[in-house]
Amino acid sequence: MATVQIVDVRKDFGSVKVVKGIDIDINDGEFVALVGPSGCGKSTLLRMIAGLEQITGGEIRVGTKVVNNVAPKDRDIAMVFQNYALYPHMTVAENMAFSLKLKGVSKREIEQRVNKAAGILSLTPLLGRLPRQLSGGQRQRVAMGRAIVRDPQVFLFDEPLSNLDAKLRVQMRAEIKELYQRLKTTTIYVTHDQIEAMTMADRIVIMHDGIVEQMGQPLEIYDQPDNMFVAGFIGSPAINLYPGAFHTEDRAVFVTDGGVIIPLERPPVGAARRRGVLGIRPEHIAIDPAGAVSLAVMVTEPTGSETFILGRSEEETMRCLFRERVALKPGDTVRLRLDPNRILFFDEETGRRT
Amino acid sequence: MNRSFTYRTSLLFLAALAALWTLFPFAWYFLVSLTTPGHIPRRFSFPDVLTLDSYTSALFGSGAKGISANYSILPNIINSFVVAGLTVIGCTVLGFGAAYVFSRGRSTTLAVLFNALLVIRMTPAVSLAVPIYLMISAYGLSDTHLGLSLVHTMLSLPLAIWLLKGFIDGIPTELEEAALIDGASVLQVLRYIILPLAAPGVAVAACFVFLASYVEFMFASILSRGSSDTLPIAIAGYNSDHQTFYNEMAAASFMSMVPLFIFFYFAGRYMVRGLTMGAVK
Ligand SMILES: Nc1ncnc2c1ncn2[C@@H]1O[C@H](COP(=O)(O)OP(=O)(O)OP(=O)(O)O)[C@@H](O)[C@H]1O
Ligand SMILES: [Mg+2]
Numbered sequence: 001m002a003t004v005q006i007v008d009v010r011k012d013f014g015s016v017k018v019v020k021g022i023d024i025d026i027n028d029g030e031f032v033a034l035v036g037p038s039g040c041g042k043s044t045l046l047r048m049i050a051g052l053e054q055i056t057g058g059e060i061r062v063g064t065k066v067v068n069n070v071a072p073k074d075r076d077i078a079m080v081f082q083n084y085a086l087y088p089h090m091t092v093a094e095n096m097a098f099s100l101k102l103k104g105v106s107k108r109e110i111e112q113r114v115n116k117a118a119g120i121l122s123l124t125p126l127l128g129r130l131p132r133q134l135s136g137g138q139r140q141r142v143a144m145g146r147a148i149v150r151d152p153q154v155f156l157f158d159e160p161l162s163n164l165d166a167k168l169r170v171q172m173r174a175e176i177k178e179l180y181q182r183l184k185t186t187t188i189y190v191t192h193d194q195i196e197a198m199t200m201a202d203r204i205v206i207m208h209d210g211i212v213e214q215m216g217q218p219l220e221i222y223d224q225p226d227n228m229f230v231a232g233f234i235g236s237p238a239i240n241l242y243p244g245a246f247h248t249e250d251r252a253v254f255v256t257d258g259g260v261i262i263p264l265e266r267p268p269v270g271a272a273r274r275r276g277v278l279g280i281r282p283e284h285i286a287i288d289p290a291g292a293v294s295l296a297v298m299v300t301e302p303t304g305s306e307t308f309i310l311g312r313s314e315e316e317t318m319r320c321l322f323r324e325r326v327a328l329k330p331g332d333t334v335r336l337r338l339d340p341n342r343i344l345f346f347d348e349e350t351g352r353r354t
Numbered sequence: 355m356n357r358s359f360t361y362r363t364s365l366l367f368l369a370a371l372a373a374l375w376t377l378f379p380f381a382w383y384f385l386v387s388l389t390t391p392g393h394i395p396r397r398f399s400f401p402d403v404l405t406l407d408s409y410t411s412a413l414f415g416s417g418a419k420g421i422s423a424n425y426s427i428l429p430n431i432i433n434s435f436v437v438a439g440l441t442v443i444g445c446t447v448l449g450f451g452a453a454y455v456f457s458r459g460r461s462t463t464l465a466v467l468f469n470a471l472l473v474i475r476m477t478p479a480v481s482l483a484v485p486i487y488l489m490i491s492a493y494g495l496s497d498t499h500l501g502l503s504l505v506h507t508m509l510s511l512p513l514a515i516w517l518l519k520g521f522i523d524g525i526p527t528e529l530e531e532a533a534l535i536d537g538a539s540v541l542q543v544l545r546y547i548i549l550p551l552a553a554p555g556v557a558v559a560a561c562f563v564f565l566a567s568y569v570e571f572m573f574a575s576i577l578s579r580g581s582s583d584t585l586p587i588a589i590a591g592y593n594s595d596h597q598t599f600y601n602e603m604a605a606a607s608f609m610s611m612v613p614l615f616i617f618f619y620f621a622g623r624y625m626v627r628g629l630t631m632g633a634v635k
Contacts, residue, residue: 050531050535051534051535052531052534052535071534072531072534072535073534073535073536073537073538073539075535077535078535078536079531079532079535081528081531081532083526083528085526085528085529085531085532086532087529087532087533087547088529088551089550089551098533098536098546099536099537102536102537102538102542103537146532146536150536
């Protein structure tokens with residue numbers, strides 16, 4: 001186990017800047033999830049940590065050692081690829097034993113360690129099979145087995161679950177988490193599934209366009225997003241964001257550009273007549289006959305445990321999520337209260353939270 | 355699909371005709387090889403007596419004077435095997451390394467070089483005869499196995515590289531990256547990942563290269579002086595200035611195919627398809 005320090009790391013592919021100066025400090029034994037939209041540089045960053053990609057600028061340290069120019073084989077890092085990359089001509093046991101064999105570990109010890117890993121991942125009955133004789137989930141487990149037999153300093157995962165169907169994904173998510181609890185090895189986990197990130201990680205790093213937008217504990221990021229991008233990226237269904245202006249004449253309100261008037265408890269200081277963006281998460285909206293906002297229901301999606309409602313208020317669309325069952329159907333009108341304590345404000349120009 | 359009976363019969367007839375067209379000369383030739391030595395067939399006819407005399411006489415040089423060439427092709431079989439074997443080793447070892455570089459390399463220089471290799475292969479071999487003869491003699495390699503196999507390697511290497519590159523292109527780079535992370539050096543990646551997965555390609559290339567060397571006539575005849583004569587030279591030798599020993603020539607031709615079959619049989623065991631299945635999703 002080791003710390004990983006990423007200091008002002010950059011990556012250019014020719015003239016294209018893909019990673020534009022990233023700083024992340026990862027503690028010993030921490031589970032960090034890297035999330036961000038497609039193409040933001042997550043895989044590139046992970047590959048630089050693994051040593052598969054040359055670093056254009058900055059420094060990566062594993063433990064106390066700068067690894068910028070260390071070959072992948074000398075970094076003592078294990079990686080699980082999105083498509084598993086199992087060696088097709090080797091059995092499950094041979095796949096897992098490969099790294100140990102290269103290291104010159106004795107046959108006895110290899111067998112012991114492979115059996116132990118296979119036991120943890122319930123792969124024991126499959127040890128003699130070839131990858132092509134396995135299901136997707138089993139292949140995924142072999143890929144993890146290959147990583148854990150090595151007992152490396154750091155685990156890297158690049159979207160390990162994205163090739164699995166929804167149900168298996170949830171199951172494997174739990175298995176990976178359990179495995180991590182057991183091994184407590186420093187882990188960097190790339191995903192663009194925010195649920196995965198929220199549920200598994202100690203800390204989340206949100207990347208966008210080659211930079212870090214925010215870094216923090218899952219709920220901290222959820223409740224206090226630094227900017228509009230993070231607010232919009234984390235949370236499903238997504239947060240409602242309305243550009244508009246503050247009015248503080250007789251009572252404090254926010255008037256969206258679409259004409260919705262939202263009463264405020266305490267507007268940001270010096271907000272009078274200033275513009276801004278108001279953000280409210282769908283679950284912070286409640287049905288209240290005395291509520292200030294009226295909503296014409298367009299779509300209802302009851303899932304049993306909760307009800308999602310998409311509606312229109314003046315010229316704005318609004319997403320709401322209710323924990324209770326509500327008997328609403330398209331065409332109905334309902335009055336809503338936006339929890340004033342949960343309302344977020346962002347600067348319209350910079351996108352930063354105010 | 356339920357094609358009509360006539361349609362299917364005519365297809366079958368066409369296929370049979372094509373097979374007959376190809377096989378007829380061989381069939382006749384085969385009968386010639388089984389005819390009594392000295393008997394020169396002018397027209398297709400079934401011999402009165404079938405005998406293996408031509409085979410024994412070609413193998414051991416034991417035939418009677420006048421109706422036999424009186425030499426054994428055994429040394430030539432060995433020569434051919436050695437030359438073709440050396441050529442296969444040269445072409446697969448060099449070809450594998452080069453194909454890997456051409457497959458994974460990302461520079462324009464490499465692309466140009468690769469195409470140049472294929473274009474060079476299109477020049478008529480005859481145009482190379484004189485310069486190659488001079489070069490091989492200059493290094494004292496004429497009439498040696500090594501000399502001829504060097505020339506054959508030069509001739510077949512482009513094909514071997516092209517074939518192997520196709521196979522290596524089909525191996526996902528993630529496998530190499532996974533091996534690098536697992537602690538392999540570049541050579542170990544080649545040895546443990548690329549080579550086993552490209553094995554069917556290596557076998558295919560080996561067969562082509564072996565065959566090309568085994569039947570090559572022109573350079574073999576220019577460069578050999580007797581002690582390194584390959585089979586095609588020996589077979590051509592049955593046609594001398596005064597006499598042509600048809601029966602032994604035919605027998606030798608059919609016997610020359612045996613080593614080929616043996617080689618192809620062993621190479622064929624590596625041509626397992628679908629070896630890379632299940633590597634990546
Ligand atoms: N070898 C390369 N050459 C040129 N550009 C590249 C190369 N590899 C990646 N890129 C570019 O770098 C950017 C980031 O790619 P990367 O694979 O890191 O994204 P990602 O965040 O992992 O996305 P995804 O979620 O789709 O996997 C992309 O715009 C991609 O086109
Ligand atoms: Mg990626």
